[in-house]
Amino acid sequence: MSAAEASDGVLAPTRRRQAFRAGLASGRIQRYVGAFTPLSVPLIEQAGFEGVYISGSVLAAERGLPDIGLTTASEVIGRGQEIAGMTSLPAFIDADTGFGEPSNVARTVTGLERAGLAGAHLEDQVNPKRCGHLDGKQVVSTEEMLRRVRAAVVARTDPEFVLCARTDARAVEGFDAALERAKAYADAGADVIFPEALKDLSEFEAFATALDVPILANMTEFGQSELFTTAQLADAGVSMVIYPVTLQRLAMGAIEASLATIAQEGTQAELVPQMQTRARLYEVLRYADYSSFDADIFDFAVPGDH
Ligand SMILES: C[C@](O)(C(=O)O)[C@H](CC(=O)O)C(=O)O
Numbered sequence: 001m002s003a004a005e006a007s008d009g010v011l012a013p014t015r016r017r018q019a020f021r022a023g024l025a026s027g028r029i030q031r032y033v034g035a036f037t038p039l040s041v042p043l044i045e046q047a048g049f050e051g052v053y054i055s056g057s058v059l060a061a062e063r064g065l066p067d068i069g070l071t072t073a074s075e076v077i078g079r080g081q082e083i084a085g086m087t088s089l090p091a092f093i094d095a096d097t098g099f100g101e102p103s104n105v106a107r108t109v110t111g112l113e114r115a116g117l118a119g120a121h122l123e124d125q126v127n128p129k130r131c132g133h134l135d136g137k138q139v140v141s142t143e144e145m146l147r148r149v150r151a152a153v154v155a156r157t158d159p160e161f162v163l164c165a166r167t168d169a170r171a172v173e174g175f176d177a178a179l180e181r182a183k184a185y186a187d188a189g190a191d192v193i194f195p196e197a198l199k200d201l202s203e204f205e206a207f208a209t210a211l212d213v214p215i216l217a218n219m220t221e222f223g224q225s226e227l228f229t230t231a232q233l234a235d236a237g238v239s240m241v242i243y244p245v246t247l248q249r250l251a252m253g254a255i256e257a258s259l260a261t262i263a264q265e266g267t268q269a270e271l272v273p274q275m276q277t278r279a280r281l282y283e284v285l286r287y288a289d290y291s292s293f294d295a296d297i298f299d300f301a302v303p304g305d306h
């Protein structure tokens with residue numbers, strides 16, 4: 001294990017945060033795919049993506065809950081730790097509104113840092129929050145969101161931890177107000193701006209041009225934004241893209257269709273070619289490494305023990 005590795009064998013958090021920042025500065029669009037369960041994380045890494053995203057919506061839905069601020073900071077930090085521990089890629093997490101007042105925001109950031117996350121986003125919605133692509137959401141005042149951002153900046157102990165401020169104001173107060181808010185959040189220390197539910201590519205371009213910090217695009221399906229390609233987003237000046245719920249939607253779509261087939265056919269046999277094989281599952285889990293670790297333990301001869 002090198003000095004850059006944490007005790008669990010994955011790259012130490014600071015190094016991953018530096019990789020996150022280097023990616024944002026690289027001029028190449030950074031693609032963060034939302035993990036659906038920790039088991040999906042090695043697949044994201046092996047497919048060559050730059051980072052892993054942890055979605056509040058997925059986290060809530062996995063617990064059978066709507067994404068309306070019902071999950072707690074502890075649940076989010078715990079899930080973040082599990083997912084960050086599965087990979088050496090930077091893991092970027094949805095911290096919703098920060099789970100309370102500015103002092104709670106500060107504690108959330110501390111917890112996320114300790115859990116090994118590379119960065120987090122905080123949004124300017126009121127509590128209870130809504131999915132950013134739904135109608136009826138509300139935002140807090142700019143001043144109140146600035147208090148959240150400042151609390152997060154002050155709480156950060158590793159200056160490499162990436163703080164992203166999300167504004168939901170585009171759909172509530174309009175484009176100009178959203179851009180003004182974004183500028184204020186960046187001035188308060190946000191490293192990245194996440195303008196939620198922009199209407200078209202020209203709006204992303206206007207954000208990227210007007211701000212000195214990198215811009216994130218949320219390519220969530222069935223939302224307000226068209227699903228632009230990475231090339232289109234990069235041309236518009238976007239530095240990073242998230243696919244927050246994509247893997248969950250794919251998996252749940254496959255599960256629902258497959259259940260119907262099993263019920264209809266009386267067997268799952270025809271579905272087997274679509275399944276991840278047992279061998280591939282064990283490979284993803286690094287089963288063999290665990291076995292050899294066990295073998296080392298059992299082979300260990302205690303001195304004087306004949
Ligand atoms: C990005 C997001 O905050 C999430 O929790 O993943 C959601 C995604 C979604 O509900 O589609 C969002 O508010 O956009």
Ligand SMILES: [Mg+2]
Pocket residue numbers: 055056057067094096
């Ligand atoms: Mg969310």
